[in-house]
Amino acid sequence: DAKTTQPPSMDCAEGRAANLPCNHSTISGNEYVYWYRQIHSQGPQYIIHGLKNNETNEMASLIITEDRKSSTLILPHATLRDTAVYYCIVRVGVGTGNQFYFGTGTSLTVIP
Amino acid sequence: GAVVSQHPSWVICKSGTSVKIECRSLDFQATTMFWYRQFPKQSLMLMATSNEGSKATYEQGVEKDKFLINHASLTLSTLTVTSAHPEDSSFYICSARSGAGTYGYTFGSGTRLTVV
Numbered sequence: 001d002a003k004t005t006q007p008p009s010m011d012c013a014e015g016r017a018a019n020l021p022c023n024h025s026t027i028s029g030n031e032y033v034y035w036y037r038q039i040h041s042q043g044p045q046y047i048i049h050g051l052k053n054n055e056t057n058e059m060a061s062l063i064i065t066e067d068r069k070s071s072t073l074i075l076p077h078a079t080l081r082d083t084a085v086y087y088c089i090v091r092v093g094v095g096t097g098n099q100f101y102f103g104t105g106t107s108l109t110v111i112p
Numbered sequence: 113g114a115v116v117s118q119h120p121s122w123v124i125c126k127s128g129t130s131v132k133i134e135c136r137s138l139d140f141q142a143t144t145m146f147w148y149r150q151f152p153k154q155s156l157m158l159m160a161t162s163n164e165g166s167k168a169t170y171e172q173g174v175e176k177d178k179f180l181i182n183h184a185s186l187t188l189s190t191l192t193v194t195s196a197h198p199e200d201s202s203f204y205i206c207s208a209r210s211g212a213g214t215y216g217y218t219f220g221s222g223t224r225l226t227v228v
Contacts, residue, residue: 105155
């Protein structure tokens with residue numbers, strides 16, 4: 001079952017930073033926070049994941065609060081191609097049998 | 113990078129027939145694959161976990177006799193929708209773990225099934 005809460009939709013101006021929040025107040029100590037996105041009629045695409053430290057890669061930054069009950073995905077310079085549904089998922093990190101359960105996600109629209 | 117290929121990308125079938133969807137890991141071996149279903153404007157719903165060489169594990173409420181899963185090799189899992197009905201029309205997506213560690217899972221591009 002999904003254990004995250006996200007706003008259903010957000011808008012962001014092209015070129016500006018997009019900050020997508022996620023609440024995961026029941027997260028366990030061994031659960032990671034993953035972010036995926038899904039562009040219309042495609043399979044989800046991995047963005048980033050983290051345990052407790054902030055993470056950054058070529059796509060985005062992940063900020064996790066100190067109590068780990070919430071996180072924020074930051075797309076530093078949103079483009080029109082970033083329009084998608086963004087899913088925040090918590091999952092035990094190790095082991096091949098640990099499933100991803102998707103919540104409702106946030107539909108991000110980047111506006112020209 | 114790791115690639116998961118699904119085939120076909122879309123299929124139309126008549127009510128009462130069966131349809132097979134293939135999920136292949138192209139450049140890595142996957143002992144475990146996952147099958148999801150997604151209805152329009154809804155999130156992905158996990159249907160089952162496919163384990164190579166053993167029976168699949170189905171999520172609660174998913175009919176295992178209707179959605180047959182076979183994972184006969186380390187690179188191929190198949191989902192067969194048997195006796196399809198219009199309500200089975202959906203977007204079916206598979207995923208597989210693409211490497212060691214906690215990197216995450218790679219998803220296929222999905223199969224759009226329409227039952228008429």
